[in-house]
Amino acid sequence: MLQKALALAAVVASIALGTGCGTTANNYMYATLPASNQIAIFREDPNSGVLTQISGSPIPAGDGASSLVIHPSGKYLYVANPGQNENDISLFDINTDGTLTEVFPRTTVTPNASLPRTLLMDPSGNFLYVANAGSNNISVFSIAASTGALTQLSTSPVPIGLTPLNMLLSPNGNFLFVSANNAAIQPPGVIEVFSVASGVLAPLGYFPTAGTNPNGLAVDPTGTYLYAANTSSNSISILSIGASGTLTSVQGSPISDIYSSPISLTLDPKGQYLYVANQANNNVASYSISSSTGLPTILNVSALSNTSQSTGAFGTESNPSLVVGDPTGKYLFIGNQGSSAGIQSFSLSSGNLIEIFTYDVGNTPSSIAILQTK
Numbered sequence: 001m002l003q004k005a006l007a008l009a010a011v012v013a014s015i016a017l018g019t020g021c022g023t024t025a026n027n028y029m030y031a032t033l034p035a036s037n038q039i040a041i042f043r044e045d046p047n048s049g050v051l052t053q054i055s056g057s058p059i060p061a062g063d064g065a066s067s068l069v070i071h072p073s074g075k076y077l078y079v080a081n082p083g084q085n086e087n088d089i090s091l092f093d094i095n096t097d098g099t100l101t102e103v104f105p106r107t108t109v110t111p112n113a114s115l116p117r118t119l120l121m122d123p124s125g126n127f128l129y130v131a132n133a134g135s136n137n138i139s140v141f142s143i144a145a146s147t148g149a150l151t152q153l154s155t156s157p158v159p160i161g162l163t164p165l166n167m168l169l170s171p172n173g174n175f176l177f178v179s180a181n182n183a184a185i186q187p188p189g190v191i192e193v194f195s196v197a198s199g200v201l202a203p204l205g206y207f208p209t210a211g212t213n214p215n216g217l218a219v220d221p222t223g224t225y226l227y228a229a230n231t232s233s234n235s236i237s238i239l240s241i242g243a244s245g246t247l248t249s250v251q252g253s254p255i256s257d258i259y260s261s262p263i264s265l266t267l268d269p270k271g272q273y274l275y276v277a278n279q280a281n282n283n284v285a286s287y288s289i290s291s292s293t294g295l296p297t298i299l300n301v302s303a304l305s306n307t308s309q310s311t312g313a314f315g316t317e318s319n320p321s322l323v324v325g326d327p328t329g330k331y332l333f334i335g336n337q338g339s340s341a342g343i344q345s346f347s348l349s350s351g352n353l354i355e356i357f358t359y360d361v362g363n364t365p366s367s368i369a370i371l372q373t374k
């Protein structure tokens with residue numbers, strides 16, 4: 001059960017509705033709390049990274065609410081509910097003050113799919129992708145621009161043959177990457193790639209990560225490299241993405257993570273730094289990225305603040321399971337599975353993490369999405 005929750009760690013949506021420096025506008029953070037069937041809602045101060053939980057938060061959600069994404073318009077939020085008697089997707093209207101209003105009825109993935117655990121929004125906002133862990137397939141829904149309502153495509157669900165751990169779209173939305181384990185090969189970690197055209201998925205094949213349990217996924221902003229955190233083999237795979245979507249392991253991949261149980265990872269918006277949550281070591285490791293090879297190099301941050309190890313890592317609360325970057329690249333948020341079950345905020349500077357605060361949410365957050373406002 002723990003690994004299923006952790007598989008959602010790379011699931012993040014951020015919407016840029018405007019940019020600015022020194023703005024007085026609030027951003028909004030949404031986090032699913034599956035153990036309590038709730039969504040926590042925070043205002044984020046874009047100038048400090050400080051979070052303030054809004055009145056009435058957390059709010060009720062579907063059973064086992066596990067993953068959420070925001071529509072590019074900033075009007076709608078979707079939540080996957082894999083719990084008992086659910087197997088559906090919730091739609092919420094996002095109000096101007098960041099609060100949520102659920103729109104009923106919820107959209108089921110049954111009868112041909114079950115346990116919807118991971119959601120992805122395509123960049124255009126026209127389609128929603130749902131990874132179903134109970135049926136080993138992907139449901140695809142079109143989205144009505146005027147209401148946010150979902151309609152399942154006639155070609156959905158699409159079989160993947162393996163139980164999905166995570167999934168991620170390329171920046172242009174042309175390729176879908178799904179991570180899984182394939183017992184037919186050793187080590188078993190693989191990425192299945194699909195081409196995407198108007199929501200229709202066409203399989204391109206399986207590509208090995210040379211690791212085990214590739215839970216965390218990230219793609220650089222140019223769509224050149226795919227990164228996978230291999231939790232059970234303590235390594236990070238780096239795969240180059242071909243023009244046709246095929247994946248090729250770069251020379252030197254996979255690299256040792258130095259620390260244990262890398263479960264989630266994210267890149268800064270410029271693709272210069274990679275941040276990896278290491279669950280067994282209660283830290284986040286910081287890497288610089290080579291622009292020519294895509295290979296990460298652990299930073300020498302022993303002299304910088306908040307380091308608990310001698311090489312490249314920053315201490316967190318216990319069992320960090322989710323690492324999410326603010327859309328501006330100024331802040332990093334860590335969701336923890338330990339007794340504190342908190343969300344930690346850090347400011348970022350050239351790969352350095354400086355802790356701001358830890359916010360108690362009572363239950364383990366499994367997915368975080370940030371709405372960036374004007």
